[in-house]
Amino acid sequence: MRRIGIVDTTFSRVNMGSIAIDELKSTGTGYIIERSTVPGVKDLPVACKKMMEEKDCDIVMALGMPGPKDIDKVCAHEASTGLIAVQIKTNKHIIEVFVHMDEAKDEKELAWLTERRVREHAVNTYDLLFRPERLVKQAGTGQRQGFEDTGAVDGGNTGGH
Amino acid sequence: MRRIGIVDTTFSRVNMGSIAIDELKSTGTGYIIERSTVPGVKDLPVACKKMMEEKDCDIVMALGMPGPKDIDKVCAHEASTGLIAVQIKTNKHIIEVFVHMDEAKDEKELAWLTERRVREHAVNTYDLLFRPERLVKQAGTGQRQGFEDTGAVDGGNTGGH
Amino acid sequence: MRRIGIVDTTFSRVNMGSIAIDELKSTGTGYIIERSTVPGVKDLPVACKKMMEEKDCDIVMALGMPGPKDIDKVCAHEASTGLIAVQIKTNKHIIEVFVHMDEAKDEKELAWLTERRVREHAVNTYDLLFRPERLVKQAGTGQRQGFEDTGAVDGGNTGGH
Amino acid sequence: MRRIGIVDTTFSRVNMGSIAIDELKSTGTGYIIERSTVPGVKDLPVACKKMMEEKDCDIVMALGMPGPKDIDKVCAHEASTGLIAVQIKTNKHIIEVFVHMDEAKDEKELAWLTERRVREHAVNTYDLLFRPERLVKQAGTGQRQGFEDTGAVDGGNTGGH
Amino acid sequence: MRRIGIVDTTFSRVNMGSIAIDELKSTGTGYIIERSTVPGVKDLPVACKKMMEEKDCDIVMALGMPGPKDIDKVCAHEASTGLIAVQIKTNKHIIEVFVHMDEAKDEKELAWLTERRVREHAVNTYDLLFRPERLVKQAGTGQRQGFEDTGAVDGGNTGGH
Numbered sequence: 001m002r003r004i005g006i007v008d009t010t011f012s013r014v015n016m017g018s019i020a021i022d023e024l025k026s027t028g029t030g031y032i033i034e035r036s037t038v039p040g041v042k043d044l045p046v047a048c049k050k051m052m053e054e055k056d057c058d059i060v061m062a063l064g065m066p067g068p069k070d071i072d073k074v075c076a077h078e079a080s081t082g083l084i085a086v087q088i089k090t091n092k093h094i095i096e097v098f099v100h101m102d103e104a105k106d107e108k109e110l111a112w113l114t115e116r117r118v119r120e121h122a123v124n125t126y127d128l129l130f131r132p133e134r135l136v137k138q139a140g141t142g143q144r145q146g147f148e149d150t151g152a153v154d155g156g157n158t159g160g161h
Numbered sequence: 162m163r164r165i166g167i168v169d170t171t172f173s174r175v176n177m178g179s180i181a182i183d184e185l186k187s188t189g190t191g192y193i194i195e196r197s198t199v200p201g202v203k204d205l206p207v208a209c210k211k212m213m214e215e216k217d218c219d220i221v222m223a224l225g226m227p228g229p230k231d232i233d234k235v236c237a238h239e240a241s242t243g244l245i246a247v248q249i250k251t252n253k254h255i256i257e258v259f260v261h262m263d264e265a266k267d268e269k270e271l272a273w274l275t276e277r278r279v280r281e282h283a284v285n286t287y288d289l290l291f292r293p294e295r296l297v298k299q300a301g302t303g304q305r306q307g308f309e310d311t312g313a314v315d316g317g318n319t320g321g322h
Numbered sequence: 323m324r325r326i327g328i329v330d331t332t333f334s335r336v337n338m339g340s341i342a343i344d345e346l347k348s349t350g351t352g353y354i355i356e357r358s359t360v361p362g363v364k365d366l367p368v369a370c371k372k373m374m375e376e377k378d379c380d381i382v383m384a385l386g387m388p389g390p391k392d393i394d395k396v397c398a399h400e401a402s403t404g405l406i407a408v409q410i411k412t413n414k415h416i417i418e419v420f421v422h423m424d425e426a427k428d429e430k431e432l433a434w435l436t437e438r439r440v441r442e443h444a445v446n447t448y449d450l451l452f453r454p455e456r457l458v459k460q461a462g463t464g465q466r467q468g469f470e471d472t473g474a475v476d477g478g479n480t481g482g483h
Numbered sequence: 484m485r486r487i488g489i490v491d492t493t494f495s496r497v498n499m500g501s502i503a504i505d506e507l508k509s510t511g512t513g514y515i516i517e518r519s520t521v522p523g524v525k526d527l528p529v530a531c532k533k534m535m536e537e538k539d540c541d542i543v544m545a546l547g548m549p550g551p552k553d554i555d556k557v558c559a560h561e562a563s564t565g566l567i568a569v570q571i572k573t574n575k576h577i578i579e580v581f582v583h584m585d586e587a588k589d590e591k592e593l594a595w596l597t598e599r600r601v602r603e604h605a606v607n608t609y610d611l612l613f614r615p616e617r618l619v620k621q622a623g624t625g626q627r628q629g630f631e632d633t634g635a636v637d638g639g640n641t642g643g644h
Numbered sequence: 645m646r647r648i649g650i651v652d653t654t655f656s657r658v659n660m661g662s663i664a665i666d667e668l669k670s671t672g673t674g675y676i677i678e679r680s681t682v683p684g685v686k687d688l689p690v691a692c693k694k695m696m697e698e699k700d701c702d703i704v705m706a707l708g709m710p711g712p713k714d715i716d717k718v719c720a721h722e723a724s725t726g727l728i729a730v731q732i733k734t735n736k737h738i739i740e741v742f743v744h745m746d747e748a749k750d751e752k753e754l755a756w757l758t759e760r761r762v763r764e765h766a767v768n769t770y771d772l773l774f775r776p777e778r779l780v781k782q783a784g785t786g787q788r789q790g791f792e793d794t795g796a797v798d799g800g801n802t803g804g805h
Contacts, residue, residue, distance in 0.1 A: 009301075011303070013301065014314060015300050036296075039256070039282070046252065054252070073396075074241075078242055080364065082248075084403070084407075087371075088407055093369075132358060136339075136358065139338070140331075150335060151335065152336065153433045170623075171618055172627070173623045174623065174624075174636045178622050197615060198618040200604070200607045200628070203563065207574065207575070208576075215574070232556075239564055240567075242564065402718075403722055406690070406725070409726075410726060410733065413697060415682075443683070457680075461659050461662070462661070463657075473657065474657050475751040475755045495783070496784065496796050496797045497797060520779040522768045528732055532735060533735055557721055561728055572732065593797055
């Protein structure tokens with residue numbers, strides 16, 4: 001039995017953790033979920049590290065919704081830097097799912113975008129843990145989470161593998 | 162008995178450490194407080210680490226008031242990066258409470274905003290240590306510390322948990 | 323037998339991993355290739371570290387295609403910082419091959435540029451592992467990967483080695 | 484007997500190390516001074532770490548004068564990030580005293596500002612090592628080093644400690 | 645016998661490594677030189693660490709010539725951050741010698757500036773290793789590498805050492 005950690009924030013305006021758990025359940029089995037919630041994105045790195053080391057998780061989803069101001073962008077950058085540091089220290093993946101509030105034109109789109117991005121990254125999380133070969137098959141295909149995929153610019157005619 | 166560290170600065174124009182201690186005392190019991198003060202926000206990371214490792218604190222509040230200039234923003238960013246690094250090294254939370262001087266329109270609002278933000282984060286600190294399930298219940302509800310909460314954009318109708 | 327890791331992304335619009343493998347095969351022998359694919363560039367650092375420590379790779383190519391927006395530039399910076407951290411921790415080189423989408427004027431040029439840059443850096447990867455003296459001979463010669471080399475400004479008349 | 488490290492640069496236009504030593508001597512006793520000088524601010528982090536680990540210093544002053552250009556600001560940021568990293572690794576304070584050349588309107592003010600800032604931070608250094616309770620008493624009082632203090636915005640009427 | 649590492653890049657348009665070696669030879673004896681070359685500045689940190697740990701170098705010169713574009717500035721920043729991290733991990737100095745292509749007005753000045761800066765930093769490297777007291781004597785004298793020194797603003801009349 002593997003363990004997937006889900007960490008989200010009270011700052012977010014959408015319950016990202018619950019969406020992630022819902023999508024994981026639709027995607028497959030073989031894992032137990034551990035969940036925690038922290039105030040904001042800058043609290044995510046240590047919370048994810050605790051998931052790895054105190055809850056024995058094999059992978060963690062770090063879910064956050066940075067605000068639209070310059071200072072919020074800086075906070076998101078600090079959080080992302082910390083999340084990468086945790087991964088390097090633990091040799092385990094953290095799938096960062098951040099939705100910046102100014103990516104959406106209104107609250108309705110924000111809710112829609114957040115749900116789509118969380119769901120698509122929940123599948124990536126499952127794939128990294130249980131079926132990594134699915135990701136290799138999608139290499140270079142312009143996948144996006146939330147908005148539409150962009151596709152490949154030159155489909156497969158250059159490689160030799 | 163748990164230990165909560167409180168570290169603030171002489172640079173700040175409000176006695177943030179005393180407000181934090183006052184709010185913690187109103188919130189609950191079961192902990193001892195350790196306090197120290199450093200010159201500025203860039204001195205906070207090591208002071209928090211010493212709280213963890215030399216004073217045996219379980220969690221620390223890092224309280225600071227960065228100035229309004231570009232160089233102050235850079236200092237705050239360096240401090241935040243360091244605070245995240247300390248958390249990752251110790252597997253313990255540091256609740257960063259920074260009030261940027263240019264968030265408030267005058268000195269009166271600055272005092273008001275600082276007190277509110279410190280008090281709300283003191284409760285977050287208590288919750289992380291003693292009742293983390295309270296934070297999970299607030300996931301995705303748009304909590305803010307200081308100014309008004311923004312609320313959820315799509316209250317609870319998407320999740321499955 | 324040495325091991326070369328190839329890690330690319332599903333976000334990229336060109337199958338960079340397959341091009342890298344194709345070029346390595348034309349360049350020389352004496353190595354085994356390990357390949358994995360992750361969602362985006364921020365997932366590359368830990369994936370490269372796992373290549374080093376779990377797949378016993380001696381060197382890794384980290385292949386990614388950051389998008390054109392400000393947030394994409396920040397992601398690329400975070401990824402690069404993490405890739406350098408992994409190298410420092412492992413004492414092994416990671417050749418970062420990033421093609422920023424706004425480096426090319428259209429999709430055709432993007433495909434062309436990506437293929438050239440990946441191929442030229444595949445040779446650098448091979449050289450670092452098997453024939454580092456080739457790189458010393460190119461010191462200060464203005465090598466570029468993808469677009470044209472710029473050349474030396476003052477060819478060889480100042481040194482004493 | 485405690486040890487205080489003093490590290491400054493040849494890039495600075497004021498002999499900051501000598502001012503720091505002079506002020507420390509006026510402030511108190513009970514310590515030995517170790518001094519070294521490096522080319523620029525980016526050389527300070529490792530020099531401070533060597534002071535800690537090879538000269539057994541308990542605290543270090545890192546003295547520098549970054550230039551006025553954009554690239555100088557980036558260098559100062561890199562240096563500060565490194566100084567925080569050293570503190571976190573050693574659990575010892577480094578008091579960073581940087582005077583940016585463009586903080587002063589002319590050479591005369593630059594010399595005046597540098598001397599004041601170095602002297603005030605020398606006292607902070609002494610306080611952190613020998614009388615930390617003095618800093619707690621100054622918490623939230625708007626202390627500045629060099630230019631005038633700004634003072635508290637709401638003197639003492641909110642705290643409960 | 646001490647060991648000095650010299651690492652430069654194929655991206656640079658001047659053979660910086662050969663100039664450094666030439667200047668070191670004119671400056672003094674008592675050391676062996678180890679040299680390697682990497683593609684670009686982001687490859688320097690691990691190459692310098694390998695010099696320290698695999699070639700037993702006591703100090704390393706990291707020589708690079710970042711390009712003039714925004715992305716090149718970011719690469720230089722990432723490289724510098726990594727070089728500082730390596731120094732902190734090894735307790736040994738790395739003298740970073742970067743010449744930004746846009747510091748010079750034409751190719752002729754670029755060659756001149758590069759040669760001067762490399763030579764002056766080669767002497768700093770030698771001094772740090774063999775005669776650090778020379779640097780202390782230059783503290784606060786406004787030394788520059790390449791362009792003219794700026795000098796002290798207030799020559800020696802404030803210090804007490």
